Amino acid sequence: MPFAFCTRERLPWTEFAESAENGATTKFCQELAKKHNMVIVSPILERDESHGDTLWNTAVVISNTGAVLGKTRKNHIPRVGDFNESTYYMEGNTGHRVFQTAFGRIAVNICYGRHHPLNWLMYSINGAEIIFNPSATIGELSESLWPIEARNAAIANHCFTCAINRVGTEHFENEFTSGDGKKAHHDFGHFYGSSYVSAPDGSRTPGLSRVSEGLLIAEMDLNLCRQTCDKWNFKMTGRYEMYAEELARAVRPDFQADIVRE
Numbered sequence: 314m315p316f317a318f319c320t321r322e323r324l325p326w327t328e329f330a331e332s333a334e335n336g337a338t339t340k341f342c343q344e345l346a347k348k349h350n351m352v353i354v355s356p357i358l359e360r361d362e363s364h365g366d367t368l369w370n371t372a373v374v375i376s377n378t379g380a381v382l383g384k385t386r387k388n389h390i391p392r393v394g395d396f397n398e399s400t401y402y403m404e405g406n407t408g409h410r411v412f413q414t415a416f417g418r419i420a421v422n423i424c425y426g427r428h429h430p431l432n433w434l435m436y437s438i439n440g441a442e443i444i445f446n447p448s449a450t451i452g453e454l455s456e457s458l459w460p461i462e463a464r465n466a467a468i469a470n471h472c473f474t475c476a477i478n479r480v481g482t483e484h485f486e487n488e489f490t491s492g493d494g495k496k497a498h499h500d501f502g503h504f505y506g507s508s509y510v511s512a513p514d515g516s517r518t519p520g521l522s523r524v525s526e527g528l529l530i531a532e533m534d535l536n537l538c539r540q541t542c543d544k545w546n547f548k549m550t551g552r553y554e555m556y557a558e559e560l561a562r563a564v565r566p567d568f569q570a571d572i573v574r575e
């Protein structure tokens with residue numbers, strides 16, 4: 314399925330939506346996970362039949378036993394440049410769940426969620442040792458941010474992060490705009506790949522190619538999460554109660570910013 318979410322064409326693309334628990338993609342990945350003794354993070358367009366056929370942007374996590382461990386949904390829906398996905402699916406309602414796998418505790422921060430430091434933080438507060446960030450994004454929009462955000466999240470949250478982006482260009486027969494004043498066009502631009510893995514100490518792997526598909530194999534010593542935590546104490550010094558109180562005030566309709574003026 315092409316990356317179609319911003320063309321505003323619902324058909325035929327929504328016909329690819331499938332159940333997270335029993336869909337064809339999940340069944341296919343279950344077989345592979347068991348056969349190769351690996352955990353699979355499988356991003357899909359989810360159709361939620363028990364809730365009015367709602368569409369979600371969902372990642373299914375499949376255990377190395379072949380069982381469906383669970384699913385997690387995209388929390389932040391982009392409304393930027395050509396990436397306006399708000400007509401496709403709803404903001405996720407699964408919070409920041411973390412999956413205990415045979416190889417470590419993992420979480421999935423889907424695509425645009427990587428621009429939100431609190432999103433990374435909450436996966437980490439729930440105990441994630443590795444946070445995956447499956448993405449589909451293009452050069453003009455975000456390539457300058459790409460090497461920084463997931464790497465910074467690994468440092469700030471004492472965990473590993475995996476920044477994953479696709480490569481290629483999709484051509485759509487019908488022109489589309491995103492209401493951003495730009496001319497109608499047939500493609501989003503180039504998806505620049507450049508996937509990489511970052512460690513809690515700030516080190517990272519080289520990136521994969523920005524033009525061709527690749528496979529990145531990285532060995533992660535999960536002890537580094539706690540070792541870095543004990544060195545820097547970002548969690549211990551986080552003052553979360555202070556932020557919780559201030560944020561609770563900031564979201565109230567009667568909030569007044571605390572600015573001192575002469």
Ligand SMILES: NC(=O)NCCC(=O)O
Nearest residue numbers: 391396424425449450455
């Ligand atoms: N698919 C998606 O969320 N893309 C948004 C673009 C970006 O976050 O760079």
